Amino acid sequence: MTVLDPVLDALARYDGALASVDADRAVDLVEGLLDDGVDPVTVLVDVIASAQRTVGDRWQRGEWTVAEEHAATAVSVSATEAVARHVRRTPATRGRVVVACAEREWHALPAMIVGTALRANGWDITLLGASTPPVRLSQYLHDLGPDATAVSCSVLGALPTTRRFIEASTAAGIPVVVGGSAFGPDDHRAKALGATAWASGAREAVAAVRSLPTVVPAADPVNGSAAAEQAAMELAHHRLVTSLRERWSLAAQIVTTERLPLDSVHSVAADVVNQALHAVWAALLTDDPRALSHTAAWVADLLAARAVEPTLVGELGRLLARDLRDYPLARALVEHHWTATTGSR
Template sequence: MTKTPIAVEDGQLLEQARQALWQAVTERDEYAAGQAVFALQDAGVSVEDVLLDVVVPVQHKVGAEWAADRLTVVQEHAATAIHERVIAALSHRPRETGPPGAAGTVTVSCVEGEWHALPARIVAEVLQQRGYRVDFLGAQVPTARLVAHLHQTAPAALALSSSLPTRLPDAHKAITAAQAVGVPVLAGGAAFGPDGRHARQLGADAWAPDARAAVAVLDRGLPRPRTGAIRQTVDDLPHLVDQEYTLVARQKRQLVKNTLAGLDGRLPAMRAYSDAQRERTAEDIGHIVDFLAAALYTDDARMFRGFIAWTGDILEARGVPARVLDPGLALLEEELKDFPRALGFLAQGRAALRGDTSPAPGPHPTV
């Protein structure tokens, strides 16, 4: 079934659909959400345009409104779930291209530990609309299982998705393992940086900022890597020889415990915290350590500084001064006094809290 595309240059039809979809997902009205996107397709807008020019912008708005404390985390989850079901429904409507698989086979998967599957799901659907056969493996795929699947199916490429920088070490393992069985890797997602710098750093064969760019890369074709050639981590990331990443990652539990105990001494108000408040504080410290470890893995001060600034903005939106993060960072500096790179990143984080807008240094010169 082929539809005659309509002219949408002025964006009016798409904007109306975005407004209708936004209202539907914020009111938790799955039926209305479906009607908003199906009406567009019935009017001649391609599924690809519906997904990328309507669903994606509305999902971005959902995240922005949560960050600004205008949506609760439950409302954000509900809106995301509606989008997932709408996309599933779209995938079962008549296709606009030739027979499935005519363009080749691609495996689309999230990195191990990555639960944000919606971006990968959208890429998978766009690829299918463009004539690719897609094995969509979903969220949180263990690397060993992923590689076994690639070995059995030998797709033209693996499209690997990760939204969280803390999952980059797992992404690196997946990239090198996939290439070792002869499958090239196209990386995508916020974790790899807005310019794809971490995709290149970790040795991915290509990077794409969005689904349309991913299609363009795959249409050009990616050469198959030589099978059996397994790179060592330090081949891509020579700065890891200092062991700072490994030691911080291994000591996470103790770092969180010691920092929490130190905060008890420095912030008397914490002594009156409920168990739930202490648990949330421990989780926050754990996230800080996770992002510090990821920054050490990539040797990218901008990553850690950006996370601290973002966390400060989230706290401010919720009526909590961002400066409450500073004592925790100071305590981590004391815990990691023998780790020069970690100390530099922590200092950058504290500078971000003070409003210091001077640029953070880039990655280590050896990268």
């Protein structure tokens, strides 16, 4: 038996607790691991976060509904809170870190996991929760004077507000660590937005915070023309979404999702339109066209799992490029990096 076997066994049992929406069982399991001396960060990363990624994959493949995904996430929140109670038994011996989700980022669990991992390593943590407005962050920075800011962002549509977080923090001389799936597989987007450091996960965030400089300069401006187009697109977002939903075959005539069943193909299609436009924002702000190609691949997988004709991904890209005729940089990005992934131009 290897040293990892107890954790792998715990992961399997934890996954069962998520599937049965048994918060008591999940909490008992993680508390048992902690009482047995398993490192809290191992519990957070190799059990809770690992199982939660599987939950997302199941929704992506159409195996779980939105309701099942949300219920499982609530169980993981309870389990993370149990780890947080455990690590708070020991005094904080380092400085203070403010941990927040960018505005429009409603997935609070990753930030909770990172904050708890930092607390386990001796940092005093102030966790601001989901979708924190930049003005609220600025107030906390002023009131608390933390040593660092950690920002979680998993959705591309929150990258513009993440940039505002970075501006607020670095303007006060406070270094910023960013992470989350919206940043992609490396530090390119984080650097483009002016972050001090990027972390691919909770363990990496702990290491990054430990290595931060004491004081940093204000973040450099982002590309002016690209930022201007992104801001203009953001203001026109409702009009662009409505146009795409009316003309894309999969979402035709859907202008509002209020009455759509959460797990219907049309509801998924309505969300895809938003994600496609957010991918353009991200590509503009970070000069990273992978935001588009990765989103197109994600859409293709999402629709394939629901038996939707794959050529509709290419159709969405062509319609998107057409609707962005007033945004030349954005249109060029879509023409070169969306349809190339889907194989239909």
